[in-house]
Ligand SMILES: Cc1cc2nc3c(=O)[nH]c(=O)nc-3n(C[C@H](O)[C@H](O)[C@H](O)COP(=O)(O)OP(=O)(O)OC[C@H]3O[C@@H](n4cnc5c(N)ncnc54)[C@H](O)[C@@H]3O)c2cc1C
Ligand SMILES: Cc1ncc(C[n+]2csc(CCOP(=O)(O)OP(=O)(O)O)c2C)c(N)n1
């Protein structure tokens with residue numbers, strides 16, 4: 001800029017250079033770190049459904065994208081969207097703020113969309129062959145995964161229909177058969193072969209399967225009905241047996257007044273089914289309502305249906321009289337806690353009373369039948385022993401999944417186990433090492449959500465049949481959301497830990513140092529001064545400030 | 557240079573930046589962000605006229621300059637007069653398009669520049685006057701101005717003698733000049749700020765935006781709370797957002813979220829010395845101001861029911 005005379009000076013000093021040479025990044029002692037984390041809903045979901053991303057897509061009305069995202073984790077959202085006890089909603093951060101998101105209803109909407117818009121997927125063949133025993137959710141999930149990998153999949157079931165408990169136990173007012181059938185048909189179109197009416201262990205042995213397939217998955221569920229061991233037990237119908245008959249069209253109740261023994265989901269489904277058949281069920285449960293293992297929502301529905309509950313009662317004998325049953329029932333009280341942490345029910349001496357009814361149904365639990373499995377994969381009690389993550393047993397090529405392993409659990413757990421086993425089998429037949437469980441991502445707790453951005457808003461109300469109507473029909477009682485309500489509900493999602501490109505970080509940066517071109521913001525650390533505004537204003541905990549340790553190219 | 561827009565709260569906001577990084581604002585500076593947002597709103601066809609203030613420094617040392625639009629540095633008391641002169645000069649050159657923005661601090665607006673502003677407004681000069689209000693003379697070390705709120709600490713109103721006069725009502729003064737458009741805004745509501753800036757751009761004559769721009773060092777707070785404080789200023793009612801057209805038509809942007817004023821005060825060290833009784837006095841003052849504003853809105857619109865509650869959770 002050297003000048004020799006006054007004439008060289010401009011009339012006014014002009015700045016032609018800009019400030020980009022000034023790398024203000026070296027002012028920084030905290031650095032914004034952009035990192036997605038798990039949402040508590042997804043963490044609570046046994047499948048790890050990418051719920052926040054799905055919610056973002058649904059809130060934009062983009063069901064195709066929602067479907068793509070959901071199918072990455074859950075092959076059967078139309079099923080779980082109906083019967084899942086939705087642990088996600090229990091985990092939902094919004095539950096600790098106002099009300100949890102109606103995640104299950106939205107999953108169902110997306111699932112139904114998939115059933116209507118599905119295109120058939122033809123994988124390229126690997127030539128490997130896998131047999132799956134049991135067409136319940138565990139077997140179907142594994143079949144879906146393995147077929148997609150290109151393996152030949154044959155599913156055996158002793159039943160004459162596909163679906164396991166989904167079509168044989170869970171009542172149709174909760175899960176219409178057509179929903180399961182559509183999934184079965186889609187699997188068939190993809191090339192999965194179903195061999196129905198074949199009982200493994202009787203018609204074909206597990207050994208035979210092992211010798212003719214590259215791998216075998218056994219997912220036969222828990223179908224043995226527990227017995228009470230009391231005099232007159234033969235007068236009780238089995239709960240599963242009863243539900244199966246009704247699912248096959250039986251519409252005559254076993255009697256008008258029916259005693260149902262038990263406190264789990266089967267007992268509740270039996271009682272609510274009886275109501276729909278015009279009977280008056282009374283549930284006898286040996287503990288109190290608080291200890292009932294049934295899904296709470298289902299207990300409430302049973303109460304609304306008019307099911308009578310007699311808590312702290314246990315039948316000790318039954319006699320058949322002229323056209324009716326007389327049960328002797330003892331009253332119970334709660335004692336010390338047992339191994340499961342629940343108080344143990346103990347009979348009150350001398351408290352017996354008589355209860356007369358037209359029929360009685362026992363629904364006190366189911367156990368897995370394992371006699372048909374090779375001895376080497378069972379323990380002394382006859383339980384299957386397998387790796388919890390992969391389902392691999394001691395016998396090379398033999399895998400297990402679902403209720404068979406866990407005892408009666410849930411559909412979503414069975415699907416998750418089926419998928420894990422499917423992944424393991426895929427590796428196995430390719431001769432690769434079995435997968436190992438990944439360390440889960442840390443979650444975003446409510447306190448890391450910037451609630452300033454979320455005015456309180458109540459949960460969508462889910463349409464259902466009116467009470468009086470639902471008690472007279474086996475039609476589905478809970479109805480689907482329409483797209484508009486679903487969009488509104490999905491928009492309530494905080495999107496915990498998942499960037500939804502809200503652009504807060506970008507718009508609030510006083511140093512224009514954040515760019516949003518891709519799926520996640522990019523912080524230009526050359527200029528970011530580390531003020532922390534982006535981290536505070538990210539509503540969902542995607543940006544956090546980390547202590548600046550080594551700074552590249554720092555100017556001291 | 558990025559082009560295109562990003563959606564923010566349903567508003568298309570250009571990605572193009574007119575503020576270069578490398579500028580000299582402190583961490584979390586509300587004034588830097590205010591400039592960035594206003595320029596995004598009005599686009600590149602502008603000239604900025606700048607009296608002495610923090611922004612003199614933020615813009616960079618000679619021969620560097622942080623904006624992608626021309627900026628004229630001028631004397632502390634002259635923002636409005638100089639802007640009017642620049643505008644007249646442009647018109648002489650046949651340029652009627654370029655917006656001239658006077659960009660001044662609260663000291664340069666409420667205090668020393670008020671006479672120049674009043675003159676320009678009275679002549680209805682075709683300028684967009686923007687006061688970024690950080691509620692004190694920040695550039696020279698946090699001395700009080702007539703925009704400093706009642707009860708606040710500054711270096712010239714120390715804790716023993718905190719600010720004992722209410723904040724001067726600039727909007728009432730400007731309304732009294734019957735200028736075509738005056739509005740308040742703040743950085744935590746960029747959609748509102750951008751809409752108001754665009755609206756102002758579309759009007760001829762003297763237009764004024766009064767933008768609350770939190771100053772982390774001057775307000776004695778953590779820089780990462782800058783937006784939070786700006787939002788709470790609106791949510792608690794401490795800084796009402798509204799527009800005045802032709803000096804008479806009042807439209808309130810939001811009504812407060814019913815949050816106690818304390819929520820706003822407690823984030824800022826400059827109010828840390830206040831007793832409960834003193835806070836109660838401030839609350840009364842905020843209430844009285846709202847009563848007045850609601851009446852003005854009702855006089856214009858016949859109702860106050862149409863004012864949305866500020867979007868705010870927590
Ligand atoms: C009445 C009732 C209601 C329920 N409600 C719910 C609910 O609302 N939500 C929820 O999440 N879960 C519910 N469950 C639990 C859920 O249905 C089960 O956890 C799930 O179905 C287990 O899946 P699975 O694939 O392991 O076994 P299953 O679904 O039991 O399927 C096993 C399949 O294997 C077949 N099979 C068995 N042995 C053989 C053999 N030797 N050879 C060939 N085939 C064989 C069976 O025919 C059956 O089709 C309910 C269960 C019951 C009984
Ligand atoms: C006539 C005159 N008096 C005093 C100063 C010193 N001075 C420079 S900036 C400033 C404070 C400006 O305060 P404000 O307008 O509120 O802007 P801020 O610095 O707070 O952004 C002062 C007093 C000056 N430049 N000119």
Ligand code: SF4
Pocket residue numbers: 039040041042051052055091092093094095101103492493494495496
């Ligand atoms: S708010 Fe959304 S992301 Fe967060 S836990 Fe609930 S459903 Fe999941």
Ligand code: SF4
Pocket residue numbers: 034498499500501502503504505506521537538539540541542543
């Ligand atoms: S503020 Fe918005 S855009 Fe930025 S990281 Fe968080 S969610 Fe993503």
Ligand SMILES: [Mg+2]
Pocket residue numbers: 661662663689690691692693694
């Ligand atoms: Mg100031």
